Amino acid sequence: MAPIVEERVLFNSIPEGYPEPGKTVVFDESQKIDIKTIHLDGGSPVKTLYLSIDPYMRGRMRPEEEESYVRAFKVGKPIDNYGVGVVFRSESFEVKEGDHVYGFMEFQSFNAYKKLSDAGLIVIDNKYNLPWELFVGAVGMPGKTAYMGWKEHSHAKQGETVFASGGAGPVGSFVIQLAKMQGLKVIASAGSEDKVKFMENVGADVAFNYKSADTKEMLKQHGPINIYWDNVGGPTLDAALDNAKIKSRFIECGMISGYNEKVPVFNIDKVFSQSISMNGFIVYRLHDKYESQFYEEAPELVASGKIKHREQVFEGLKSAGEAILAAQKKSAKSDSIVLDHSELEFYNADSFRYVGVTRLFG
Helix, strand or coil, X not given: CCCEEEEEEEECCCCCCCCCECCCEEEEEEEEECCCCCCCCCCEEEEEEEEEECHHXXXXXXXXXXXXXXXXXXCCCECEEEEEEEECCCCXXXXXXXXXXXXXXXXXXXXXXXXXXXXXXXXXXXXCCCCHHHHXXXXXXXXXXXXXXXXXHCCXXXXXXXXXXXXXXXXXXXXXXXXXHCCCEEEXXXXXXXXXXXXXXXXXXXXXXXCCCCHHHHHHHHCCEEEEEECCCHHHHHHHHHCEEEEEEEEXXXXXXXXXXXXXXXXXXXXXXXXXXXXXXXXXXXXXHHHHHHHHHHHHHHHHXXXXXXXXXXXXXXXXXXXXXXXXXXXCCCCCEEEECCCCCCECCCCCCECCCCCCCC
């Protein structure tokens, strides 16, 4: 088989504000690859199928010398994030041809791994035959974030009230449903009427559009709150602090309002005046404690429909820049954004014939 174009998404420049498609990241077709003659050396080449676009990626668009909880992207190199791929050749004892794997993958058509476990990849046990893209969504990192953060920090009790900002996203909507399973009253906010309907559909008792309703007044009317799941920070965090019960619990998952510009919080003094417990977390630090439990419970909850979800799919690696910007501006129809690069779903290593699949999107 003749060499084919290796599509890639390269980190091109550090943005000052919002990332710009075609400037911050660029689509590249300058390299070619012969997938039949890749030297395996005991490893496995993996065809990229689905990649997750997540808000936290903005924090990786910084100078390499600036330390954080996750490494920076390197200028001139492919960006990476959580993805699902399929093994199309293997000399490894860890995987066989046709296995689907999950973990960090570079945004390029193919990734070659000497040892998948060293790269942090796992073979997906898809016993409920879920669509593969869900393993970068509801049963991937976003689902883990909601499940593990809630288990670790909510200390939820039946009859309590929780407020979830960013409630239409893959994390926030999962939190809404976990809270309802435990008998809590749920207040949730998002930035469009369509997202309000989705939050109502997944069980929120009070769902509102923060662009047309005053968050502080909504919480005053329907609160006070025992738990706040924070995805946005800024004025929404201020409103939650103003409407928190004594000894309430704040779970700081993200603060997207401040990712592209500085957004202050004015009433942090409420933390001591209301005896608020405020916990931030990074999901991978909870893996050892909860990952096995997550994979035992979450796929079944999703397969049975007890956990509802939805995604917006951007087709192909060349859409990466637009998808990244949509995640930051919350302009996507869904806050769960999947980059679909599965047009070449599976290669037979001998004949290299295309085997088609039916793909379903939430």
